[in-house]
Amino acid sequence: MTIKSNIPIISEWDIVAARQAGREAAKKMNFGTVDQARITTAISELARNIFLYAMPGNIIVEEIHENNKYGLKITAADQGPGIENIKLALEDGYTTSGGLGAGVPGVKRLMDEFSIDSEVGRGTVVVAVKWL
Ligand SMILES: Nc1ncnc2c1ncn2[C@@H]1O[C@H](COP(=O)(O)OP(=O)(O)O)[C@@H](O)[C@H]1O
Numbered sequence: 001m002t003i004k005s006n007i008p009i010i011s012e013w014d015i016v017a018a019r020q021a022g023r024e025a026a027k028k029m030n031f032g033t034v035d036q037a038r039i040t041t042a043i044s045e046l047a048r049n050i051f052l053y054a055m056p057g058n059i060i061v062e063e064i065h066e067n068n069k070y071g072l073k074i075t076a077a078d079q080g081p082g083i084e085n086i087k088l089a090l091e092d093g094y095t096t097s098g099g100l101g102a103g104v105p106g107v108k109r110l111m112d113e114f115s116i117d118s119e120v121g122r123g124t125v126v127v128a129v130k131w132l
């Protein structure tokens with residue numbers, strides 16, 4: 001059966017639930033422990049950003065097949081305030097909350113594919129894929 005789970009982020013505990021769903025999916029797909037850690041870290045950062053800046057939102061974890069590739073796709077979608085300057089948000093150390101500003105650039109580094117689609121006043125969708 002194809003793996004797919006959708007975790008609504010409506011409280012801080014849901015960050016843990018999203019992380020666990022990611023770890024389970026990565027294990028089932030036979031990712032190694034290092035990639036499992038990359039995937040769960042990426043999910044944590046994206047879920048935490050929804051929690052901090054844009055609740056409510058959803059984290060979707062799913063198995064994908066493209067050409068001959070097999071991968072795990074994370075979609076973090078919210079209807080929050082959006083990100084005004086995506087280029088800035090991708091820079092290390094950029095934060096509007098006194099955080100570390102390492103979340104978004106970290107996710108980009110940890111995963112194989114990464115995209116952000118955001119519109120001020122409408123929300124943000126981040127998609128990240130790790131190929132097996
Ligand atoms: N889902 C989101 N909705 C709105 N703004 C966001 C979202 N995710 C990230 N941001 C913005 O991008 C900035 C950088 O995010 P990040 O790299 O995770 O660093 P940090 O969370 O430590 O500030 C945040 O401070 C916030 O302004």
Ligand SMILES: [Mg+2]
Nearest residue numbers: 045049103104
């Ligand atoms: Mg963050």
